[in-house]
Amino acid sequence: MTANVWRRSIVGLAIMLAPGFSVAQNKPPKAADFMYAELAKVPKKAAARTNPFESDAEAPIAGAKLYGQHCGVCHGENAEGGKKGPSLRVSEVQQATPGTLFWLLTNGVVRKGMPVWSKLPDAQRWQLVTYIKSLGTGS
């Protein structure tokens, strides 16, 4: 009976992983344009929010640390874009208001692969915004 349960467990693992790989991997993010379009959909009130960490000298450093832990795997180590996430060094992102980026981090673009990041406290999301805005459009 135990062998039977093991066999079923292995079948269960295969069933679990098979759809996951296909769903997560068969969508190369040509969707960058869609992602940038999301910036324009942010509510005006949210977009107008100011970054309380804008003049905090440590915020970009802390933001870089958070970026490495949570964002780099999709958007690339240097935020130049990866297989799954668009570049954050483009003018669409760099010219967006801090409030816009904060809103997008908070709400994600769930149907297009960008998770909700509200599990990071507000302060850490603002630190991330400070870092992203500090990158500029250069490589």
Next chain:
Amino acid sequence: MVTYDHYLEEPGSLEVEYFSTFGTQRGGNDFHSYWAEFEYGATAWWTTELYLDGQSTFNDSTIFTGFRWENRIRLLKGEHIVNPVLYAEYEQINEADKIIKEVEGHDVEADHAVPNAESRRGHNHEIELKLLLSSTHNGWNFAINPLAVKSLTGGDPWEFGYAVGTSRSLALKASANKCNFCRENFIAGIEMYGGLGDRYSFGLNETSHYLAPVIAWNLPSSWTLRLSPGFGLNDNSHQFLLRWGISREFSGFGATMARLLGGH
């Protein structure tokens, strides 16, 4: 540890976890139960997990008790005041299973006093449904998980249960230096969970309930440690449950596997 919030695994990431529960047992032998968990972020709105369960009962035996396949699906895009996530799990376990991942129906301590040789003969095929309702405000997360369980084999009625919890990071702002012991790496919380009877006898009669503080330590190296001492709240509950777990997240696991399998 028992209560779920609305946050899912990042798409393409795999979290591998070992989780353990030590429980005291009146009228029988204390036990140590454990599971291995493989949690994969299939998309930003769907996380799927496989659990392999086992247990060792002191002065008795060590046995594999079955598997569970769990899925969590985010119902709304974006962040809301209350965020609903649908949880659906298929379980194929035997009655010796003691991981107490949730408490349902009329689950009581005495159920676990049966010797392994006898209890492992009974098998459960169950579907478990939960509605995970979770809200984050000012760094605090509040979550409530009502649950319903139906056996697919016997004529057992729908059974019900609940879990509620709150948690918060010890620091809301990240420090500039890379560190293991920064306060922002620690999350503390408390949760309560228990059974609510079944379709024919809904309520608190002959049910068990637990209260448990929880602490989690997220290391920058993608390892997480969790610890939770739980205390039974009535005579039907185990007096003490000590849970702990260690997990490692593999970001980009899906992309790596796709490459290995000759994909992109």
